[in-house]
Amino acid sequence: MSSPLSEEEQNQLVYSDDPHHPANLICELCRNFYTLGWVTGTGGGISIRKEDHIYIAPSGVQKERLAPENMFVMEYPSLNYLRLPESLKPSACTPLFLAAYDKGAGACIHTHSQWAVLVTLINKGKTFKIANTEMIKGIPCPSRKGYFGYHDTLEIPIIENTAHEEDLRDSLAQAIADYPDTSAVLVRRHGVYVWGDTVWKAKTQAECYDYLFQLAVEMTKLGLDPAGPIEPVQD
């Protein structure tokens, strides 16, 4: 793989004084995610789309120590790399991120949050469900052109992990097709992919999902059913 651009042109894609430039935001958000335990051990990843450019953090590097010069830039939808930082590998999540972009996403976040992994172990079926929780209202429901409601049961598909991350693409695409309203897919024993219309929506929705995963794990420890009905108030 090589870029059709000169080195100077490649660098212009990632160097910016604007803190909201994708290359800067990826670095800032990854530091944030590290403190949340989402991207330790070089795990996890993030990608942001800006018009026809997709910015992607590299694979196998410390996410909390990224710099703009580490970013890959891919042209969308041609999928040609415009910028390939030397001696780095593009994220193994790239095909997964593309599945989200094909659905219209503006950004995609992949975390190894333990809460995400634990809900895939507690729930042995094909989905994770949680109901009657205020935080569900932070999750978009495209078919209603709005958000899920407090009384809804949120259902998130769980796909089976594969030995190689890129091999998740087909089952991720299938899960997206089967659950057209979902903006997240859990990967059993692995983590979660979350996407949103913009980087900020992807980030806040990732927080809502992680909150719901944590709540479900803690409810399970306390013998409560996350998807259960609202119980009658006792006197």
Next chain:
Amino acid sequence: MSSPLSEEEQNQLVYSDDPHHPANLICELCRNFYTLGWVTGTGGGISIRKEDHIYIAPSGVQKERLAPENMFVMEYPSLNYLRLPESLKPSACTPLFLAAYDKGAGACIHTHSQWAVLVTLINKGKTFKIANTEMIKGIPCPSRKGYFGYHDTLEIPIIENTAHEEDLRDSLAQAIADYPDTSAVLVRRHGVYVWGDTVWKAKTQAECYDYLFQLAVEMTKLGLDPAGPIEPVQD
């Protein structure tokens, strides 16, 4: 809705070099609350009253990234908006905050803390109770013109959540009427509202409540009753 003030007059309400100005404090405290897990995913909120001005963080935005220019300002008790930041919505908590202001509060904090949510799930009745804990002494007891004591049983009303946040107002007002000494109301499967005479009292009391919620959850995991008596010392 529109403001009777000019844009310059509106901005004078929120721009200040004083770090203790409500518009600055709201930003600082929300960053603090984010690290505590109280306001992730755009959830939660805070409002501060300064004389006849009520400052309110907007709805649906990242609380840890607020800037003074994002603040709504309402005149109290007329309830006319003096400042309406463009393209933002006033907090859905506003009617709830007003219920606290009508009771004489100087500030009100709403969190989605998981500890708050979990105690409303463990306690299936109309209140949460905890007794014989030092931290209870940080909670004010207006009828005694002082604070609760170590040997008191603190009882916090739990109201049922509604599909729309503003619809909580009546039951919140009723809970405040029914429990005149409370400075917090839990909302089942949602979070907690805490208020205080000043912003600092609201903040430190929110910390005391959250500490007690967490302690109650951990006691429950260990098979202990948060509202139980002090057991005799065993030899």
Next chain:
Amino acid sequence: MSSPLSEEEQNQLVYSDDPHHPANLICELCRNFYTLGWVTGTGGGISIRKEDHIYIAPSGVQKERLAPENMFVMEYPSLNYLRLPESLKPSACTPLFLAAYDKGAGACIHTHSQWAVLVTLINKGKTFKIANTEMIKGIPCPSRKGYFGYHDTLEIPIIENTAHEEDLRDSLAQAIADYPDTSAVLVRRHGVYVWGDTVWKAKTQAECYDYLFQLAVEMTKLGLDPAGPIEPVQD
């Protein structure tokens, strides 16, 4: 109460460019302790002795927002206040801190750590015990002029809480007399007092104790006995 010193003399006791000056260290350490959850909600406290001056954080204020001008200074052993910041109250822990100074301490820390509170609830007797844990080696054993060893059983007295913090003094002094090797006393349903020869020893020992409290709680959740023997290795 009033100080025999002029306002300028009083201020000279607390204003210093040296980050290791007690008035500066108390502020810095309290910010540290806040992030550890030891002093939220204005709870907890710290005091440092420098020669015949004892520096004490005030009562009922946010510990993570202290400034040097908030410090009380007491002469030791006369116990006369040399500095009394206006409109602040000396810590209710002061008599407790003095019990530690009378034993030769250089600093004393009081936390409301939930781990400390939980071990006093799990252990219904007069002491908390933990054995065969590496971190025990961080706890001093004065009678051996050294530290406890890995194979020792560390035994920390638990005293019963009282309605008013100052009323703990007699039982704290009794616990210190009964357990001459201890450098910590747990207070049931309240927290812990830890002291050390220097501020740094007090701080690092407080960390060791808190680590042991947390480990004991987590062991209990997992059905393990913190004071149990080392079990034979299974093949």
Next chain:
Amino acid sequence: MSSPLSEEEQNQLVYSDDPHHPANLICELCRNFYTLGWVTGTGGGISIRKEDHIYIAPSGVQKERLAPENMFVMEYPSLNYLRLPESLKPSACTPLFLAAYDKGAGACIHTHSQWAVLVTLINKGKTFKIANTEMIKGIPCPSRKGYFGYHDTLEIPIIENTAHEEDLRDSLAQAIADYPDTSAVLVRRHGVYVWGDTVWKAKTQAECYDYLFQLAVEMTKLGLDPAGPIEPVQD
């Protein structure tokens, strides 16, 4: 012990403007590890090798407050100290770190993480095992000149703790000999040693191991077996 170098020559070994100099990195990483709970109470340690110089943090000091001037420097493989900071003791872990350097490591990290201690208590045998977890892919497998795979069972030796840290050397060396693919050794009731080809690999691998330890503890709380098979998906 004394150094063959002049004081100025000794200082040149540790003072550098390069943030990636081992003496600077040790300080930065120890602050990071402190916030993770790995090195509280003066516990834990870290060492980095740069060519024939081994940099070692001192024993019994606050790891989050280290400065470059606190660093010991040892010549490798002669094991002569080139720099001995006055009034400090070399880390008791030094013989353990050397066992890793003899195996070709570039850096070695020792933590007292509670997750590490808890897995040695849950697992009463000679090893800790975990299988079918994405994060296993962050752990190197030297015999394959690559990394472990998702479907592998990772097996980490657990050695028994001793009263004196230096006495762990023989059993650590034996564990390394018995498990040639491991890059970590757990010490029962104590913590873990992790090493890697470079400081960054040691650090990210320490994060992966800690993640796996935490996941195993949480799985055990939820009644799940960390080393169990992938269960069939339920409809």
